Amino acid sequence: MYGKGKILFGLAVFLGLVTFPFYSNLGKVGAVPEPSLNTPVINAMRDKECVESEEFMEAEHMQLLDDWRNMLVREGKKKYVNSKGKEFDISLQNTCLNCHSNKEQFCDRCHNYLAVKPYCWDCHFGPKETNWTKETDV
Amino acid sequence: MGALLSFVGVSILILFAVIGAKANMYTLLGVIIPYAAVAIFIVGVVIRVVRWGRTPVPFRIPTTCGQQKSLPWIKQNKIENPTSTAGVIARMFFEIFLFRSLFRNVKTELRDGPKLDYASAKWLWFVGLVFHWSFLVIVVRHMRFFLEKVPFLIQLAENLDGFLQIGVPGLYMTDVAIIGAVTFLYVRRVVIPQIHYISLPADYFPLVLILGICGSGVLMRYFTKVHIVGVKAFTMGLVSFSPKIPEGIGTIFWVHIFLISVLLAYFPFSKLVHMAGIFMSPTRNMMNNSRMVRHVNPWDYPVKMRTYAEYEDAFRDKMKAAGLPLEKDEEPVEQSEEKE
Numbered sequence: 235m236y237g238k239g240k241i242l243f244g245l246a247v248f249l250g251l252v253t254f255p256f257y258s259n260l261g262k263v264g265a266v267p268e269p270s271l272n273t274p275v276i277n278a279m280r281d282k283e284c285v286e287s288e289e290f291m292e293a294e295h296m297q298l299l300d301d302w303r304n305m306l307v308r309e310g311k312k313k314y315v316n317s318k319g320k321e322f323d324i325s326l327q328n329t330c331l332n333c334h335s336n337k338e339q340f341c342d343r344c345h346n347y348l349a350v351k352p353y354c355w356d357c358h359f360g361p362k363e364t365n366w367t368k369e370t371d372v
Numbered sequence: 373m374g375a376l377l378s379f380v381g382v383s384i385l386i387l388f389a390v391i392g393a394k395a396n397m398y399t400l401l402g403v404i405i406p407y408a409a410v411a412i413f414i415v416g417v418v419i420r421v422v423r424w425g426r427t428p429v430p431f432r433i434p435t436t437c438g439q440q441k442s443l444p445w446i447k448q449n450k451i452e453n454p455t456s457t458a459g460v461i462a463r464m465f466f467e468i469f470l471f472r473s474l475f476r477n478v479k480t481e482l483r484d485g486p487k488l489d490y491a492s493a494k495w496l497w498f499v500g501l502v503f504h505w506s507f508l509v510i511v512v513r514h515m516r517f518f519l520e521k522v523p524f525l526i527q528l529a530e531n532l533d534g535f536l537q538i539g540v541p542g543l544y545m546t547d548v549a550i551i552g553a554v555t556f557l558y559v560r561r562v563v564i565p566q567i568h569y570i571s572l573p574a575d576y577f578p579l580v581l582i583l584g585i586c587g588s589g590v591l592m593r594y595f596t597k598v599h600i601v602g603v604k605a606f607t608m609g610l611v612s613f614s615p616k617i618p619e620g621i622g623t624i625f626w627v628h629i630f631l632i633s634v635l636l637a638y639f640p641f642s643k644l645v646h647m648a649g650i651f652m653s654p655t656r657n658m659m660n661n662s663r664m665v666r667h668v669n670p671w672d673y674p675v676k677m678r679t680y681a682e683y684e685d686a687f688r689d690k691m692k693a694a695g696l697p698l699e700k701d702e703e704p705v706e707q708s709e710e711k712e
Contacts, residue, residue, distance in 0.1 A: 235425040255518035293597035296540035349522035
C-alpha cells in the first residue's frame, strides 16, 4: 500500500467514529424508564384518566400543551373540552401538574432518557417535589 | 428512465418494510438487516480504501488552477497549486468542508451566434453544501438515540438546529433544508437535458433513497408519531449487542430503519463512497512538485541496458576502421601506457 501511514490513520479515524456508539456503550446500558403515576392525587382517583386517552397523551402531549397555550394566551379560552365532552381548565400548573405532581419521575424520566429539553420550564414553575413523591416512588 | 426506476425501486423497498412490519418480521427488520448493513458498510469502505491505497500513483497528477511555484518574484498560489504538505492540507480542507472545486462550476450555453457562453453556476455548489452539511448535522443529532448520556456538543447541535422553536416537537432547520436540497438535486437531473442525458439509475437512486429516509423521519417526528421511548430502547439494544424489539413502535419506524440499512449496505458499492474517496483523490491530495523531486515509476521493470559509451568501447576499432565519428577518439588507456 502506498502512503500507508496516512491511509491507516484515516481508516483508524473512520473506524473510531463509526463504532463510537458501540464501544462507548459497552456494559453501560441502563433500564428503559417508565413514567411514574404514583402521586397522591392520582392514587385517590377512581377512574384514572388523563385529559385524553393514554395513547393520545403519550404521542401528542406536546401538541396538546402547545394548543392549550395558544387557546389560552391568544384566544382567551379558559376551558378545554376533550373528545368525551368532559371539561378541563386550561392550565399546566393547576390541571396537568395537579395530578402529575412528580415532574422528576413523570416528565423528566423520558425527556432525560431521550435528551429532550422542553421549554415549558423557561416560564412555568415546576411542581414542588415533596419528600413523599421522591421516596415512595418505585 | 432511471428517474422513474429509482422511484419504483425505493417504493418496493418501502413496501417490503411495511409488509415485514405487518407480518411481525422484526428479527429480520430490526436485528439481522441492520447489523448486516453496518458490517457491510464498515468492511466495504475499508476494502475500497485499501484497494485505492494499493494502486500506485507514480507521478504527480494534481489538477492545478493557480500559479505554479516558479521564479522567486512570481507569486505562487500555495493552495491551488501546492508544493508543501501544509498547502495540500489547506486545499483538502477547502475541498472537503466547502467543496472548493464545485464552486468553480460553470454553465456552458450556446446562446446566440456560434460562440459558447460560459456563466458562473453556483447553485449546484450551494445546494450541495446545504445537503451535505444538513446530512452531517442530522447524523450528529441522531446520536442521542445511541448514547445513554447525550454529550453537550450533540445537544448543542440539536438546540441550534431547533433554534427557531417553531411548533412542537420543534422544527429542525436541517429537516427542511435537506428535503429541499435533495429535491433540487433530483429535479436538476431531470430538467437539464445535458445532465439528464448522462444520469444513470445509480445517480437517481441514492437521491430518492435519501428522500425516503428523510421523509419517513419527518413523518415520524412531526406527523404520525411513534413510540419514541421504545425507539431508543431498540437503538440502545442494537449498539449494546443485546437487541430487543419493544412492542408497538409503529410501522413507519421500520420503514425508516430499513431504508437506512439499505443506504448503509449500498454505500461501499456506489458513488456514495466518495465520502472516503475524496480523501484518496490524487488530483486533490498531491503536491505539484514534479520540477523539484524526481518521481520514479515503481512498476518500471529493471531492463538490462547497454549505454552508448559501452557500445563504443566494444566497437571502437571497427568504427574507426570504417571511418565513423567517435565520441572518445583515443586509444584505450592500457595500450597507450605500453607504447611509452
